[in-house]
Amino acid sequence: MPIYQAPLRDYQFVLNELLNIYQRTELKGFDEIDADLADAILQGVADFTTEVMLPLNGSGDVEGCKLVDGKVIAPKGFADAYKQYVDNGWATLTCDPEYGGQGLPECIGVFATEMKTATNMAFAMYPGLTHGAYAAIHAHGSDALKQKYLEKLVSGEWTGTMNLTESHAGTDLALLRTKAVEAGEGLFAISGEKIFISSGDHDLAENIIHLVLARLPDAPEGVKGISLFAVPKIMVNADGSLGEANSLCAAALEHKMGIHGNSTCVMNFDAAIGELIGEPHQGLKAMFTMMNQARLGVGVQGLGVSEIAYQNALAYAKDRIQGRGLSGVKDPSQAADPILVHGDVRRMLMAQKSFNEGARALIGQQALWLDEAERHPDAAKAKAANKLAALFTPIVKGFITDRGFNACVDAQQVFGGHGYIHEWGMEQFVRDIRIAMLYEGTNGVQALDLVGRKLMGDKGATLMVWSEMVKTLIGENMANDAMKPYLTGLMDASRDLEKATQFLAVNAPKNPDILGAGSMPYMQILGITVLAWMWTRSAVTALAALESGTEDKAFYERKLKTAQFYMSYWTVQTRSLRKQVESSSELLTQLEEADFDL
Template sequence: MPEYKAPLRDMQFVMQELLDCETHYQNLGYEDATPDMVSAIMAEAGKFTEEVIAPINQSGDEQGCKWEDGVVTTPDGFKEAYQQYVEGGWPTLSQPVEHGGQGLPHSINTAIGEFLSAANHSFAMYPGLSHGALATLEAHGSDEQKAMFMPKLVDGTWTGTMCLTEPHCGTDLGMLRTKAELNDDGSYSLTGTKIFISAGEHDLSDNIVHIVIARVPGSPEGTKGISLFVVPKFNVTADGEVADRNGVNCGSIEHKMGIHANATCVINFDGAKGYLIGEVNRGLNCMFTFMNAARLGVANEGVAAADAAFQGSLAYAQDRLQMRSLTGAKNPNGPADPIIVHPDVRRMLLTQKSIAEGGRALNGYLAQLVDIVEAEKDPAKRAEAESKLALLTPIAKAFLTELGLECTSHGVQVFGGHGFIKEWGMEQLMRDTKISCLYEGTTGIQALDLLARKILGSKGEMIKPFAAEVTQFCTENVTDEQMSEFVKPMITIAPNWQKMTQEIGMKAMQNPDEIGAASVDYLMYSGYLTLAYFWAKMAKVAFTQLAEGTEDKAFYEAKIKTARFYFARILPRAQGHAACIENGAASMMAHDEEEFLF
């Protein structure tokens, strides 16, 4: 199993040099979030993930979770590791002070989330879902609900889940059947079954708080009749203490492709007592708070997978001896050269490296936008941040998970036959990562959200704030000779983004299927362009540091070389997606159903 090392130096580069977190935090009033404090937190988080969380990753996969009569037992070491996680105060970092949190910025927690997910995807999901539950209660819950549930969710004594999907409805939540009937005391009784509930039952925490969508009798059909409820595993007193068992039970756990150490549950609600969050029939609006937080978390999983795959692949490629270099022996005293000398191995390693580091920059940027939405006093600045988040969230979620999965495939390939063997850990990484392409809406769903609902739905307005930022960067650096190799391709590609959007909109007026046919290619095109922007920005920082005579010369030179690889070997993929979009829906929709058989 590859040994995980938290990428502390690169995280410092992204947070402090690329994104200037010091100025960012001071502008938002986070006085305690100094560079020294951020570095100290990252160092401790790195140590914790390396020494406590990573060592139980492979054993957790082998043992998996066990279900017996509604009780789920996590693999050996998970309960102890979670206890250390809670005792270390990690759940409280970015939570409100009034509910027992430390009040630090969301972006610090995002960085730590990457470490956790890369070290042990299954473990990271147990506390990870609690953040979405907390965000939902904080944004939409009543004062009484916050007092009942938030303190123990904040300190990690309790964990949270999101209960959306049902056996018959999948992504089409308007088909849900779970019902919520009003009780005399103002609470509701929920009855129904939810499936695919990650961390829905386990032995890590004293209580599990489910955020559940259901339909109140008499509500409209479809998504307009969805309401949102908070439903605890154990009932809770007004002062937040555990009482008797609620009508919530785990009917079974799924036998899955990966993340075996995280319990994916069938949860049955049998007259379970719950509390309405927000207004009746406004549940989906409230639920998007949880879903958007979860989508950003899943984007982080994609980057984590790419980095973990890169770390394992690099160590193996430096050690494994196979054949001689085409340009002559590089290890003349050995029987063969290490495989890192071979161009195709380097292609895979640099793909992993460029996606992991570029994705880390994108996720760091998105996390700072969340900071602005949460803490900025200026409404105009908040609105701009919200607009950029709305645009980039589906891109980051789908693009980074698809490429994260690709990077894990490269990991298996670098190891050759050994990559297909369990003991090396690369096949587990690939199995664990595939789910990230499905969580919180598949790649196709994210693509439709981006193109149909956000871009075309806003008549192109939503693209403008981020496009203006990219254009400004290009304008400021177009005369910089060092930056021309990065700026010129973007000047060519960026205008095509808006032109392509207009052309899809025109085609869709004649045939709505053009939107569905173009959407995934459109999202991937957008993703490659977005990552190019962040690689160009990273190259700019590296050139500046080298010009100032940095002592860390090798780090910055490697950053520039990786940027060149991205622009030379990864960004050209965007043109293939553009060609697919231009070719339209005709070839996709030409077959009659029976013709698929031939």
Template sequence: MPTYQAPLRDFQFILDEMLNIYEQQHLEGFEQVDADLVDAIFQGMADFATKIMLPLNSSGDAQGCKIEDGQVTTPQGFQQAYKQFVEDGWATLTCDPEYGGQGLPEVVGTFVTEIQAATNMAFAMYPGLTHGAYSAIHAHGSAKLKRKYLPKLVSGEWTGTMNLTESHAGTDLALLRTKAEPCGEDVFAISGEKIFISSGDHDLAENIIHLVLARLPGAPSGVKGISLFAVPKFWVNEDGSLGENTGVQASALEHKMGIHGNSTCVMVFDGAKGELVGEAHQGLRAMFTMMNQARLGVGMQGLAQSDISYQNALAYAQDRLQGRALSGVQQPKLVADPILVHGDVRRMLLAQKSFNEGARALVGQQALWIDQAERHQDKALRQQASLLAALFTPVVKGFITDQGFKACVDAQQVFGGHGYVHEWGMEQFVRDARIAMIYEGTNGVQALDLVGRKIMGDQGAALMTWAEQAKQFIEESRTEPQMEKYSQTLIKNLGDLEKATQYLAKHAPSKPDVLGSASMAYMQLLGITSLTLMWARMAKLALRALASQTQEHDFYQSKLKTADFYMSYWAIQTRGLVVQIESSAEQICEYDAALF
């Protein structure tokens, strides 16, 4: 069975030294946050995840979920694990204290999520989607709706889902057909079928609150006519007790590649009773609160699966004896050298390690921007943080899950044939990680959202704000000669990003399809450049720590050497991406469809 060690020291490094979260007392909810509390939370989740969640990962994958007469049962052990998860208070961490939450910062909760997603991605999806439902109702629901649903969602006694996709309406929600008919005071009858609904039905909680997109009578066509409804599995009476089934049922389980321990359902709403969340015809606005929350979580899933894959690939490479190093025998007392001596194995492992640690820093920065956008006392800084968080949402979701999946494949490759069989667990990581590139908006859609809405939509204002911060970092580093090579690499990456942006700005007005054909390369370009900044910042901290004769020499030396590898392996790829955009984007658009 795979093993896992939560990267607690890396969490400390990012939160304390890089993001300085313990100096953010001007943010609501940060006043009582200190290193001892946060470290205790991380250690507690690490213990729970490695002892409870990880052992259920393989068995849950093998058993999967089952359905009988519309009732879904989860794999053996999931019920007991979820019961303990709720009793230990893990569902409440970042929720509003008014409804029973602990009010901790998103940046803390995000790293707790990494531990969960690494050890059992399928299980972690149940509370993860619940938190998304909580966020949507908290942001858009009426006071009555909040009182009715939030306390139980916060505690984890009830779980939540989001229901968007229909068989004919995936990315294009304008085609959505599910209907909502008024059937009483503030009550609506929801009718339709949704597919691919994660955690759609299960035996973990006494009630499930489905957030469902549907159309009211006379609603405008297209996305402007979509409303959002809260449809509980069992109706919640005025006194808080549960009534009868509202008319919603799982009709089938999807047979899928991975995340077998999560119940991905076909949901049928047969006049199911629900309540409006937010304003009529403003459903997408409310649902996107949940989806943007979910996209950060999905990005973390890509990182988490990459990290546990890397940890096990590294352990295997250190133990597996095959062949001899090209430079000569390294372990003469053994029948062969560990495969860690071989150049391509080292390349794959270093690519994973440098990606994982850089991506973790970016996800931490993204979570802090979200906290600042919601909690900062300065309105201008709130707006700036919101702008940056919106810009990087598709990058965190799309770029990190793309590269995270590739890292899982590399980790599997380190095992050779052993990575292809079930026993070692590597093939499960590959299968589970694959969905993160698809759900919550496919990565192609994320890339198009990035270039279309986030770059061209505001004439590059958000991108320029971020680029100015990167340039300010470069300027502040001029007094430290050892930072020169990192700064120069960052300058080159920013230049490549500017060239690609100028290309899109020049060609998109006359050839809008160029945005689509260039979008994936552009997202990768911004992703790599953003990690270059993360690694430059981490290298600066490592240099200072090493200069101070730190007792943690190996930790900081590893950071510095990994930064060097990132600059020489990942960062240099931006030039090729610019060339790819400039040379092929128009060809892709102009290729005759009849010639495919």
């Protein structure tokens, strides 16, 4: 079975030192937490995930879910593990205390999510989708709807899903056909078929609340005619007790590449009774509350699975002996040296390590922006934080899952042929995390959202706000010789980002198709650059700790070496990516359909 050690020390570094969250007492509720409380919670999650969830990851992958007599049965052990999860209160961490939640900041909650997805991504998806359903109802539901559903969703006694996709309507939700008609007393009858529904049916909870996009009879065409409905698997009586089964079912289980332990269903709604969430024809707005929550969660999946893959590759590289180091024998006591001495193995491992730690810092920052948007008493500052979080959502979802998948492949490569064999667990990590590049909006869609809505939508204003933050960081540290290895990489990447941005700004008005053609390399440039920003901030923090005479000298020295590797290995890639934006984008728009033929 694969091993896993929760990166608790790195969580402390990000929360306590890099983001300094315990000094942010102006944010609502932050004065009620301290480092000891956060450490205790994250330690508890670490214990649960390593002792309960991790042992079920491999067996759940082999067994998968089963559809028996119209009901889905999760893999052996999942139901018991989920009961422990609920009983321990892990479902409630970041939810509203009014409905039984603990009210913790998102910047703490994301690291609990990382540990869950690292140890058992398929299992973690059941409560993950539930939290998204909670967020949508909490933000857009009526008071009656909140009272009816939120307490049970917060506790985890009931779970939730998100029903968007239809066989003919994936990214383009304007094409969806599921219908809703009034059924009296404020209720609606929902009819249609949805596919690819994660956690669509299972035996972990007594009820499932499906959030379903559908069209009312008077709905206008396109996305402006979509409404959102809460459709329970089991009807809920006025007193909160469960009544009769609703007229919906899991018609089939999808046959998938990975995440076998999660029930990905084809869902049929046959005049199933539901209630409107928010206003008629405003469903996409409400659903995007859930989707933005989910996109952060998917980015965390990219990090979590990359982290556990790295840890196992590192352990294998230290233990596996093959050949001798090129500069001579490193371990005369053995017949060969550990493969960790070989340069290319080191390259793959450090590429993973530097990505993981940089991505973790960015995810912490993204979650803090979301906390500021929700909790800051100054409306202007809350709005500014929300804009930054919106700008970097495609990076968290798209860039981190792209590079997280690549990191998992590198980890598998460290194992050589053994990485291809099921028993080692590496091929499962690769299969499981592949979905993160596809669902909640493919990464190509994320890149297009970045350049189309986020960059061009406000004419680069939010990007400029962040760019000024980068320039300030550089200016504050230019006189420090110890910072030069880190500042050089950040400045180089920033220049490439600026040039790529200018190219799109100048050429897209003349040829809008250039945005789509250049969007993916542009997203990679911004992703590499924002991680360079986080690594530069990390280097400032680590140097300050060393200068103060810390007792944890080895940790900070490793942090600086990893930062230096990131700057020397990752930031040099932005130049070639910029050239892709500038050189190939227009050519792609000029090709005829016949040019793609064999």
